[in-house]
Amino acid sequence: MATTRLEVDGLTAGYHGQPVLRDLSLHVNDGGAVGIIGPNGHGKTTLLRAISSLIPIMGGDIRLDGASIKGVRADRVVQQGVVHIPQGDLIFTELTVLKNLTMGAYLAPKSEIGSRLKGVFEIFPRLEERQGQMASTLSGGERRMLALGRGLMSAGRIMLIDEPSLGLAPIVVDQIYDVIRDLKAEGRTILIVEENISRIVDFADYVYLVDHGEFVWEGEPDELMRHEKILETYLGG
Amino acid sequence: MTAFLVIFESGLSLGAMYAAASIALSLVWGSIGMLNMALGAMLAIGGYASFALVEYLPVPWWLGFLASLGVGFIAGAVLYYVTVKWMYRVPTFDTSIVIATVGVAIVIENLLVKIFTAYAKKQPFLVDDGILMGSVTMRYQSLINLGIALVIMLILSWYLNRTRAGTAILAVAQDRDAAQLMGVPVERIFLLVMVIAGVIAAASGVLLTAVIPMSPYVGHEPLLKAFIICVIAGLGNLPAAFVASFVLGWFESAVSYGAGARYGFPAMLVLVIIVLLWKPYGVFGRRRVTRV
Numbered sequence: 357m358a359t360t361r362l363e364v365d366g367l368t369a370g371y372h373g374q375p376v377l378r379d380l381s382l383h384v385n386d387g388g389a390v391g392i393i394g395p396n397g398h399g400k401t402t403l404l405r406a407i408s409s410l411i412p413i414m415g416g417d418i419r420l421d422g423a424s425i426k427g428v429r430a431d432r433v434v435q436q437g438v439v440h441i442p443q444g445d446l447i448f449t450e451l452t453v454l455k456n457l458t459m460g461a462y463l464a465p466k467s468e469i470g471s472r473l474k475g476v477f478e479i480f481p482r483l484e485e486r487q488g489q490m491a492s493t494l495s496g497g498e499r500r501m502l503a504l505g506r507g508l509m510s511a512g513r514i515m516l517i518d519e520p521s522l523g524l525a526p527i528v529v530d531q532i533y534d535v536i537r538d539l540k541a542e543g544r545t546i547l548i549v550e551e552n553i554s555r556i557v558d559f560a561d562y563v564y565l566v567d568h569g570e571f572v573w574e575g576e577p578d579e580l581m582r583h584e585k586i587l588e589t590y591l592g593g
Numbered sequence: 594m595t596a597f598l599v600i601f602e603s604g605l606s607l608g609a610m611y612a613a614a615s616i617a618l619s620l621v622w623g624s625i626g627m628l629n630m631a632l633g634a635m636l637a638i639g640g641y642a643s644f645a646l647v648e649y650l651p652v653p654w655w656l657g658f659l660a661s662l663g664v665g666f667i668a669g670a671v672l673y674y675v676t677v678k679w680m681y682r683v684p685t686f687d688t689s690i691v692i693a694t695v696g697v698a699i700v701i702e703n704l705l706v707k708i709f710t711a712y713a714k715k716q717p718f719l720v721d722d723g724i725l726m727g728s729v730t731m732r733y734q735s736l737i738n739l740g741i742a743l744v745i746m747l748i749l750s751w752y753l754n755r756t757r758a759g760t761a762i763l764a765v766a767q768d769r770d771a772a773q774l775m776g777v778p779v780e781r782i783f784l785l786v787m788v789i790a791g792v793i794a795a796a797s798g799v800l801l802t803a804v805i806p807m808s809p810y811v812g813h814e815p816l817l818k819a820f821i822i823c824v825i826a827g828l829g830n831l832p833a834a835f836v837a838s839f840v841l842g843w844f845e846s847a848v849s850y851g852a853g854a855r856y857g858f859p860a861m862l863v864l865v866i867i868v869l870l871w872k873p874y875g876v877f878g879r880r881r882v883t884r885v
């Protein structure tokens with residue numbers, strides 16, 4: 357039996373006392389790849405932010421390897437091996453590419469930084485070429501690579517990835533998904549938000565569909581593809 | 594020529610005085626998003642700390658100066674624990690912190706009045722001499738102030754650019770959430786920023802009261818001017834704040850020289866209004882970024 361790495365149990369969370377997510381439950385097994393889909397503005401990002409402790413939990417619980425992280429500070433959650441690669445990248449625009457990457461290894465021992473940088477530059481040679489450049493001057497695709505590379509600098513085992521394909525050309529998306537697939541092959545546990553249905557069906561081994569802050573469907577990706585009604589209602593056919 | 598030299602000399606002296614205070618204000622503003630209205634009181638704390646040690650203990654002036662930096666360090670930490678720590682998550686932080694720090698400033702100033710009375714004191718180590726440049730004397734005190742302001746700016750730049758903690762301060766300033774996702778403990782970074790600002794404010798307070806008479810309210814005018822300088826420079830833009838301090842120092846001196854001392858400050862206010870109409874985020878500004 358697979359062990360559960362990440363468990364969301366009856367989660368209610370939102371902003372300024374207003375819940376966006378209501379009584380949401382999901383779990384991700386060790387080494388698993390779980391996808392979250394759903395229309396814009398229905399709480400996918402909010403779910404990842406709650407798991408990272410960027411916003412407080414209003415009800416329910418979130419557990420990492422069985423231990424609750426309710427009320428735990430965001431930097432402590434990172435310490436426990438959670439890597440959150442945020443939507444819209446949230447890179448440090450006024451720092452160089454290199455400094456953005458080293459910030460990713462903020463909690464790592466100094467001696468590790470060199471070898472991790474090397475690893476990231478192997479995956480994204482483009483970042484190596486541009487390491488001295490201000491992050492604000494990167495193209496959209498390069499920013500996404502930087503956000504992903506920065507995430508890889510922390511050797512966290514549980515990855516939360518928010519819409520990695522958003523706004524990118526298919527060829528760049530292919531490249532990014534190659535990287536994400538490698539992460540899964542390495543045995544990392546992945547929870548990914550993705551609006552591109554064919555990408556998620558290709559990649560994930562289980563999918564949750566969120567609507568108005570609740571899961572309205574869950575199952576295996578190929579089941580989803582057979583579910584014409586759901587595809588039509590939520591995902592525009 | 595004499596007019597130019599007079600303006601140059603007094604502007605340099607003013608600029609050096611404003612620079613340290615502006616940097617302290619700008620750093621806190623850029624990275625925590627906090628307009629620290631207690632900065633004036635922190636300048637006074639620095640001035641009185643050095644005064645008390647040199648006058649009453651007595652210790653040599655340089656030891657008084659160094660000890661005042663330590664007092665500034667503690668003042669910064671106390672201000673953090675009294676205000677920022679409890680308030681930074683509140684959505685109205687921007688405005689409530691202004692009120693809170695005004696309150697802290699009032700308390701500090703009243704304590705200083707109680708301890709030292711409101712009568713003006715003189716910092717015991719004003720260096721009176723100077724170098725004669727033509728018909729104008731360049732006071733040694735101005736040069737010392739300039740030197741200390743430069744050293745503060747250089748050390749701070751080095752710290753922010755070259756150390757891990759410094760980079761974390763910049764990261765928090767640019768994107769607090771993203772910094773947290775890297776594992777940066779924001780509260781610790783805020784505390785760090787507050788103690789750095791406390792040290793710089795204390796230094797600035799000693800420099801200030803070496804030139805002008807010291808009272809518990811001695812920091813009011815420098816706070817206002819530092820505020821104007823930061824607005825013109827753009828929030829959190831430290832080198833711009835440094836440069837703008839001197840530009841405004843010279844501007845104020847020129848206006849005072851040409852039109853009389855009482856027009857210096859109103860002219861600065863007019864200048865800031867013009868700048869804000871022209872560039873709402875300051876001449877070099879962007880929204881809340883700390884840059885070095």
Ligand SMILES: Nc1ncnc2c1ncn2[C@@H]1O[C@H](COP(=O)(O)OP(=O)(O)OP(=O)(O)O)[C@@H](O)[C@H]1O
Binds near residue numbers: 394399
């Ligand atoms: N900081 C915030 N303060 C208040 N409301 C917010 C905040 N962030 C998001 N919301 C609201 O919460 C709801 C869910 O937003 P969320 O970002 O989780 O959606 P999403 O499913 O990720 O959307 P998208 O697909 O567009 O990224 C939206 O109605 C949004 O307006």
Ligand SMILES: [Mg+2]
Binds near residue numbers: 401402443518519
């Ligand atoms: Mg989203």
